[in-house]
Amino acid sequence: xxxxxxxxxxxxxxxxxxxxxxxxxxxxxxxxxxxxxxxxxxxxxxxxxxxxxxxxxxxxxxxxxxxxxxxxxxxxxxxxxxxxxxxxxxxxxxxxxxxxxxxxxxxxxxxxxxxxxxxxxxxxxxxxxxxxxxxxxxxxxxxxxxxxxxxxxxxxxxxxxxxxxxxxxxxxxxxxxxxxxxxxxxxxxxxxxxxxxxxxxxxxxxxxxxxxxxxxxxxxxxxxxxxxxxxxxxxxxxxxxxxxxxxxxxxxxxxxxxxxxxxxxxxxxxxxxxxxxxxxxxxxxxxxxxxxxxxxxxxxxxxxxxxxxxxx
Numbered sequence: 001x002x003x004x005x006x007x008x009x010x011x012x013x014x015x016x017x018x019x020x021x022x023x024x025x026x027x028x029x030x031x032x033x034x035x036x037x038x039x040x041x042x043x044x045x046x047x048x049x050x051x052x053x054x055x056x057x058x059x060x061x062x063x064x065x066x067x068x069x070x071x072x073x074x075x076x077x078x079x080x081x082x083x084x085x086x087x088x089x090x091x092x093x094x095x096x097x098x099x100x101x102x103x104x105x106x107x108x109x110x111x112x113x114x115x116x117x118x119x120x121x122x123x124x125x126x127x128x129x130x131x132x133x134x135x136x137x138x139x140x141x142x143x144x145x146x147x148x149x150x151x152x153x154x155x156x157x158x159x160x161x162x163x164x165x166x167x168x169x170x171x172x173x174x175x176x177x178x179x180x181x182x183x184x185x186x187x188x189x190x191x192x193x194x195x196x197x198x199x200x201x202x203x204x205x206x207x208x209x210x211x212x213x214x215x216x217x218x219x220x221x222x223x224x225x226x227x228x229x230x231x232x233x234x235x236x237x238x239x240x241x242x243x244x245x246x247x248x249x250x251x252x253x254x255x256x257x258x259x260x261x262x263x264x265x266x267x268x269x270x271x272x273x274x275x276x277x278x279x280x281x282x283x284x285x286x287x288x289x290x291x292x293x294x295x296x297x298x299x300x301x302x303x304x305x306x307x308x309x310x311x312x
Contacts, residue, residue: 002062004029004310005109007100008072010036014293014303015072021307029310030060034073037096049105066109068310071118073100074289110268112215112309113288117266121288124164124199128283134261136283139201147189155202159185162199180234204282207275209235210248212255213292213302214262214270216309220300221250245295254281261286268309 004022008015010033022029032040032053041054051062074097085093101115113121120126125143132138140155143164151159163178182203209224209231222245224235231238250258254274262270271290275282296302 001065002028002030002060003067005062005066006031006070009034012072017296017303018307021304025311027311038092046105064108066106068110069106070112070310071115112268118288121265121267121286124285127286130264131261131283134257134264136257137280138283139204141199141201143197143199145194145197147191147193151185151200155200157184158203159183160201160203161188164197164199179237182233204275204277205232206230207277210274210276212258212272212274213295214258214272215305216268217259218305219255219258221248222246222295223248
């Protein structure tokens with residue numbers, strides 16, 4: 001029988017490190033990569049629950065004794081295919097993710113993280129709502145598609161503009177990803193804004209970006225700098241070789257609030273973005289599926305910690 005189920009991708013290199021730790025511990029686990037699913041034969045009894053998987057020359061059985069699930073799958077697909085998909089491709093694209101979400105029938109297992117909780121936690125308005133209730137300092141925020149909204153009076157002339165959800169668009173052969181932009185409200189308060197709502201927040205400057213990685217009751221915090229300096233605007237626009245992630249000593253009350261936020265959202269893992277401006281520690285967002293491989297090192301043994309959590 002399998003104690004740990006890992007739902008990942010063949011290109012998920014951070015999960016490779018988790019598996020190495022599980023192997024060293026002699027843990028009983030099965031890793032299912034999304035690319036291999038169409039080659040598998042599955043039989044799921046939702047009442048048991050019981051899952052049988054035939055793949056290659058092997059057959060695995062997962063039942064109510066399953067202890068943990070590591071969910072490294074998108075809750076829904078945001079990427080837009082380059083070309084029209086065949087009927088078979090459309091079928092695969094829609095039904096396999098639905099099947100994986102259906103593994104929530106193993107509800108006695110610990111999920112890192114549960115798909116339903118992940119889906120809810122990805123909502124930026126809900127994140128800000130819960131963070132504010134827990135006492136976080138959050139940016140002044142209005143989500144709107146109204147060019148006549150009183151933004152300058154309530155937030156200011158200079159604003160940070162963000163998409164309401166992770167935004168991937170495709171035009172021809174080009175794919176576009178939306179980053180946070182620092183703009184004057186007057187430049188975007190046009191009729192074009194009416195087509196879709198955007199998140200308008202106060203532009204915080206100067207600021208130092210922080211990433212707080214929470215797993216259960218543990219937290220690791222780094223600053224994000226470029227050339228040993230704080231970064232103006234969205235740090236993701238910087239080239240990776242320019243970035244550094246020095247450990248940051250987060251005040252205990254802020255760290256505990258981060259841990260409480262993850263717990264309140266029904267999560268086990270969360271990647272939280274904060275900024276420091278003066279004496280303010282300001283909540284920006286939480287990503288329940290945020291990548292952590294770029295922070296994993298002997299000082300921050302995240303892969304080992306995740307493997308240990310899966311074995312509890």
